[in-house]
Each structure stands twice: as structure tokens, then as C-alpha cells.
Amino acid sequence: MIHRNSLLTAILILSLGLFFVFLWLAYMIMGSPLMLSPGYFVFDQYFWLNYGPGGSFNLGFSLVQVGGILTVGLVFGFLVRRHFQRTASMQSFFMAIFFFLMCLDTLKLFIPLFSYWNYSYLFSVVTSRGIYGFRLLELFSLLALSIYALGFEYQKSNQILLGAMVISLGLMLYWPMDSQGLTSSLLVKLSEEPAMFFVNLVLFLLTCGSLVISGLIHGERKKLEEAGIIALLILGRTATYFPLTYLPGMATLLLGCLFMVLSRKDDALGL
Helix, strand or coil, X not given: CHHHHHHHHHHHHHHHHHXXXXXXHHHHHHCCXXXXXXXEECCCCCHHHCCCCCCCEEHHHHXXXXXXXXXXXXXXXXXXXXXXXXXXXXXXXXXXXXXXXXXXXXXXXXXHHHHHCCCCHHHHHHHHHHHXXXXXXXXXXXXXXXXXXXXXXXXXXXXXXXXXXXXHHHHHHHCCEEEEEECCCCCEEECCHHHHHHHHHHHHHHHHHHHHHHHHHHCCHHHHHHHXXXXXXXXXXXXXXXXXXXXXXXXXXXXXXXXXXXXXXXXXXXX
């Protein structure tokens, strides 16, 4: 338990560091020509950011998006980590990983600045690949959580986490990217998006399905409740990727967090 607690502490410190990185990035963006009076980004000068004729980004809203996700990740990651320190629950360990990984969305704010600083487009591609990879790792961490609900060996947590990292980052290292520009969420567009949607759907079904199966096999209603909580967290988190669905996504994510808090004390997901 000691080394796992140390890992979560190190990730917490890194996440807190990302908060200060966010403040610096917000200051740089707000003080640059990237921001106009309504907060829209103009493409004529920074041509490779153009994702469509006459299109524009709302960088002000992007700052709100990232700030909201960063806050949720820090607050609930800290609370779940504290629960892990008290109980050594592996489900809490992977839940904390899930929340802390959300904080890495902060890095996408570098992408408009890369254009402004005249950096190579490669910097944006690498940053986007990293964020896509860590988003997959978020799903894998919840899948690992559900595997433990089936009675998986406690000692295998390190191997599961390492394996999930290799698969997530390996997939995104070789997944084809669309070099024509960015999506409205400030990331370089993925090619073969239906295939990536299928990967995410499979992880979602495996995660929730494992908890449902565990609940039915052992006759535990709490496992079914946990499956509902995980479903809310995944659906909410996925919706926050996109500007158009960010607000309902954040509401769904916070609802899942609320139910997680209310499942406290004796439950694996509780605080």
C-alpha cells in the first residue's frame, strides 16, 4: 500500500502543478492577439488552425472548459486518494487515477500558443496524441476498477496499471491523425474516428458490464449502483470533450461524483 500511496501523492503534486500551468496559460492566452473582444480566435493569421471555412474557436470558453475539468479532477481526486489512504481499496486507487488524469486536459491550451509562437505543427500533433492517450487511460483505469469487483488479485495492480499505460499510449502513438487542422476542442483531429468510438464503447461496456456481472453473481445491489455511477462518470467525461456538449456533460459528471460521495463509508467508491 505504501508505494501505491506514494504514487497517488506524486500524481496529486503533478496535478497541482498543472493548476499553476493552467493559470500561466490562461494569462498568456488572454494577453495575446489570440483573444479578441468576444473571445474568438481568428484563423487568417494562423492558417493551420482553420478547421472549416469561416470557422472560429471560442478560446474564452475553452479556458472555462479546461478550468472546470481541472477543478473536478483535483477536488475529487484528492478526496478519493484520502479514502484510499484509509481503506487501501484498489477500486479507490484506480478511481483516483481516473480523476487525476483528467487534469492533463490542461495541456491542450498549449496548442493555440504553439501557432502563435510559430512552433512546428508537430508540437500540436504530439500534444494531441498525449491527451488522446491519457483519455484512453482514464477509461482503462475504470476498467481496472471493475475487474477488481470480480475478485481479481490485489497484487496485480501494478501490472494492470502498466499494461493499461502501454496499450493506451501505444494506440495513440500509431493511430493516424488528420493533418488538415484542429477540431473545435483544440486537438488535432483523429483519422478513423468511428474506430476510436468503437474502442471507447467497448471499454465502456466492459467496465459497466463487469460491475453488473459481479453484482448479479454475488447478489450485491451495491455493485449495480456502482455500475450506474461509473456509467455517469464515463458519459459525462466523454461529453466534456466537446464544446457543444460540455455543459450537459459537466452536469452528468458532477451527478456521478455526487452519487459517488453519497455511496460513502462502506462502499468501495465512497469517500
